Amino acid sequence: MAARVVGRAGRLALVVRSSAVRLQSRLHGSTGLRSGSQANFFPPLEDAMLPSGSFNNRMALITGGGTGLGRAMTATLSQLGAQCIIASRKLDVLQRTAEEISSQTGNKVHAVQCDVRDPQAVSQCVDQIEALTGLPDVIINNAAGNFVCPSERLSPNAWKTITDIVLNGTAFVTLELGKRLIQNQKGASFLAITTIYAESGSGFVVPSASAKAGVEALYKSLAAEWGRYGHRFNIIQPGPIRTKGAFSRLDPTGAFEKAMIDRIPTGRLGTPAEIANLAAYVSSNYASWMSGAVIRFDGGEYVSLAGEFNELRSVTPDQWKLLEAMIRKTKGS
Numbered sequence: 001m002a003a004r005v006v007g008r009a010g011r012l013a014l015v016v017r018s019s020a021v022r023l024q025s026r027l028h029g030s031t032g033l034r035s036g037s038q039a040n041f042f043p044p045l046e047d048a049m050l051p052s053g054s055f056n057n058r059m060a061l062i063t064g065g066g067t068g069l070g071r072a073m074t075a076t077l078s079q080l081g082a083q084c085i086i087a088s089r090k091l092d093v094l095q096r097t098a099e100e101i102s103s104q105t106g107n108k109v110h111a112v113q114c115d116v117r118d119p120q121a122v123s124q125c126v127d128q129i130e131a132l133t134g135l136p137d138v139i140i141n142n143a144a145g146n147f148v149c150p151s152e153r154l155s156p157n158a159w160k161t162i163t164d165i166v167l168n169g170t171a172f173v174t175l176e177l178g179k180r181l182i183q184n185q186k187g188a189s190f191l192a193i194t195t196i197y198a199e200s201g202s203g204f205v206v207p208s209a210s211a212k213a214g215v216e217a218l219y220k221s222l223a224a225e226w227g228r229y230g231h232r233f234n235i236i237q238p239g240p241i242r243t244k245g246a247f248s249r250l251d252p253t254g255a256f257e258k259a260m261i262d263r264i265p266t267g268r269l270g271t272p273a274e275i276a277n278l279a280a281y282v283s284s285n286y287a288s289w290m291s292g293a294v295i296r297f298d299g300g301e302y303v304s305l306a307g308e309f310n311e312l313r314s315v316t317p318d319q320w321k322l323l324e325a326m327i328r329k330t331k332g333s
């Protein structure tokens, strides 16, 4: 009897596995995209979500605003009326982005060179910002560094480089601005861009995971401590959104993109414009009651990776009939 059950279960496992493979190739074909499935239900919208003028007379600092997601956030805030300052190491990149965005929106974007790892450079950068626009109302800590690497291959300097940019950089910018804002009795919205694996941890990006977890602790702590000075602190944890900076360092060959899209329930990557709309909302006065929030923005990837039984998505209705019959037959333990 036991042998018959094992034999049947084994055959069933084979059937389930081979139709899972057929299903996978039907879903993804050779393009690696799930076009024709969930992605069609959840197409991205690219236009600014908030009413025009939502950031009139407001100053916003975006670190790492010259490229990728920071650039998209700058474009959206500028379109909504903010005067923006973008800060990072590469002045030429910042200046090009600043010119392109201000020529599209008609609102000034300033470029300020700053290596966030250096507290003195951060202090000088804030001096420059005060002279240019006054202290900002909106601060987005978006600058980061990362690369995939087995932890046994990391040098002390590799560890230091990533944790300096991500954790110390965010802390230096936040503390320098926070202290000056408190002195000037001006409230502000602080937003940190972390990642979904700040919560779970992740192999192969251990310095980034450790530093982003630290950033989350910093922001949650300050939300509690500095609310009394009129400061709000929030966190967005993005899932995968294609940028040159991230993808060239995390999936340099493109070999993992298909697997990544497969595990995202909404069937696609996020877009820079989508996260820019969320960041604008969180940084706006429409969100003035939001502080200490951690917002996961990942198309469902995190829960999809976490659930023990989620692989059962590949079981077909016919296979479910078989499985259910087997389960119902099982009486007692």
Ligand SMILES: CCCCC/C=C\C/C=C\C/C=C\C=C\C(=O)SCCNC(=O)CCNC(=O)[C@H](O)C(C)(C)COP(=O)(O)OP(=O)(O)OC[C@H]1O[C@@H](n2cnc3c(N)ncnc32)[C@H](O)[C@@H]1OP(=O)(O)O
Pocket (backbone or CB within 6 Å): 144, 145, 146, 147, 148, 149, 153, 154, 155, 156, 157, 158, 159, 161, 162, 195, 208, 239, 240, 241, 245, 246, 247, 249, 250, 251, 256, 257, 260
């Ligand atoms: C299953 C696969 C999934 C695929 C996923 C695909 C897509 C993404 C999905 C989700 C993303 C989630 C989170 C994303 C988080 C991010 O932060 S993405 C943003 C990435 N952007 C950047 O990193 C931009 C800035 N980066 C840089 O400027 C550089 O890359 C760097 C961080 C290295 C800093 O540059 P620099 O200060 O010039 O440093 P050095 O070149 O001097 O290097 C310092 C030390 O680090 C060692 N090192 C450098 N690169 C590597 C490497 N690839 N592997 C190992 N070690 C490296 C270098 O040797 C130096 O150490 P030593 O002095 O030699 O000891």
Ligand SMILES: NC(=O)C1=CN([C@@H]2O[C@H](COP(=O)(O)OP(=O)(O)OC[C@H]3O[C@@H](n4cnc5c(N)ncnc54)[C@H](OP(=O)(O)O)[C@@H]3O)[C@@H](O)[C@H]2O)C=CC1
Pocket (backbone or CB within 6 Å): 063, 064, 065, 066, 067, 068, 069, 070, 087, 088, 089, 090, 091, 093, 114, 115, 116, 117, 141, 142, 143, 144, 145, 165, 169, 193, 194, 195, 196, 237, 238, 239, 240, 241, 242, 243, 244, 245, 246, 247
């Ligand atoms: N794209 C994605 O899928 C995801 C991204 N994220 C997060 O989103 C944010 C933006 O990443 P993304 O746009 O993809 O990548 P980018 O590489 O385009 O952005 C990183 C930015 O950080 C700046 N930067 C790096 N080092 C320093 C430094 N020492 N001082 C000042 N600025 C620095 C870079 O500018 P410069 O070189 O001029 O210094 C660059 O503009 C990051 O916090 C990242 O961790 C999180 C999850 C997913």
